[in-house]
Amino acid sequence: MISVNNIYKKFGSLEVLQDFNLNFEAGISYAMMGPNGSGKTTLIKTILGMVIPDSGDIEVQGKSIKGEFAYRANIGYMPQIGRYPGNIKIGQLFRMMQDMRPGIENYDMELVRNFGLDEMMDKPMHTLSGGTRQKVSACLAFMFHPVIYILDEPTAGLDPMAVEVLKNKIKKERDQGKLFLITSHILSELEELTTHAIYLYEGKVFFNNSIEELKETTGETKFSTAIARLMEWSLKKQPQKKPNHV
Ligand SMILES: Nc1ncnc2c1ncn2[C@@H]1O[C@H](COP(=O)(O)OP(=O)(O)OP(=O)(O)O)[C@@H](O)[C@H]1O
Incomplete structure (x- = not known):
């Protein structure tokens, strides 16, 4: 692949x-x-x-x-540090990214719900904590049903509950045959997921x-x-x- x-x-x-x-x-x-x-x-x-x-x-x-460039649409990428325009709100960012993928109508919003971000759609990116920004990056990586996931230190900065939410989502997609490439310095996590x-x-x-x-x-x-x-x-x-x- x-x-x-x-x-x-x-x-x-x-x-x-x-x-x-x-x-x-x-x-x-x-x-x-x-x-x-x-x-x-x-x-x-x-x-x-x-x-x-x-x-x-x-x-x-x-x-x-x-x-x-087109191949990138098949890859869900979660960067080590997500950089976003400061004044854009979470909801606007999601809609902007969705508008850039006109072929996809059915978005994967499971992480958005499970992280509770649906309650925070009006918050501008510059007001978010590091962990919440990380959750936004995770949601974007999973939103468009990619076949390949590349996650760079995905749980860094997340609280223990959010780590569980993300790990469960990774396992769910992994068990459906998706390719995952994960970097982490947390060995227990890598053993569990890969x-x-x-x-x-x-x-x-x-x-x-x-x-x-x-x-x-x-x-x-x-x-x-x-x-x-x-x-x-x-x-x-x-x-x-x-x-x-x-
Ligand atoms: N744009 C760049 N310009 C100059 N040097 C760079 C650039 N990007 C990376 N490097 C250097 O390349 C080397 C590899 O960096 P890289 O970020 O790939 O390492 P890593 O294995 O991901 O490290 P970490 O575990 O700290 O995230 C480092 O010495 C880094 O300083």
């Missing part, structure tokens, strides 16, 4: 993505992990066409995204396999300990038990 082929991206002299190859299949939920600055957000923005790679190509649903682990280190894919395989490769039964082991290996650059982990 998404294939990332030989992507290379530099910012100045910093090589952020180095000869990157990854495939994301329909119906699978991927956890993308890695230390701060390892390239997770840059990869996401490259898939979304917001960052242009120096070389390589990305295909979404079998078509190259070079010079294309089945496949991708670990980035210094702009390279260090591990890419199922969570089951991750546990087997590291010899650990707990997800968090298995990730800790991967981190240890990446820092020491030690070979793993199984050489073909990528």
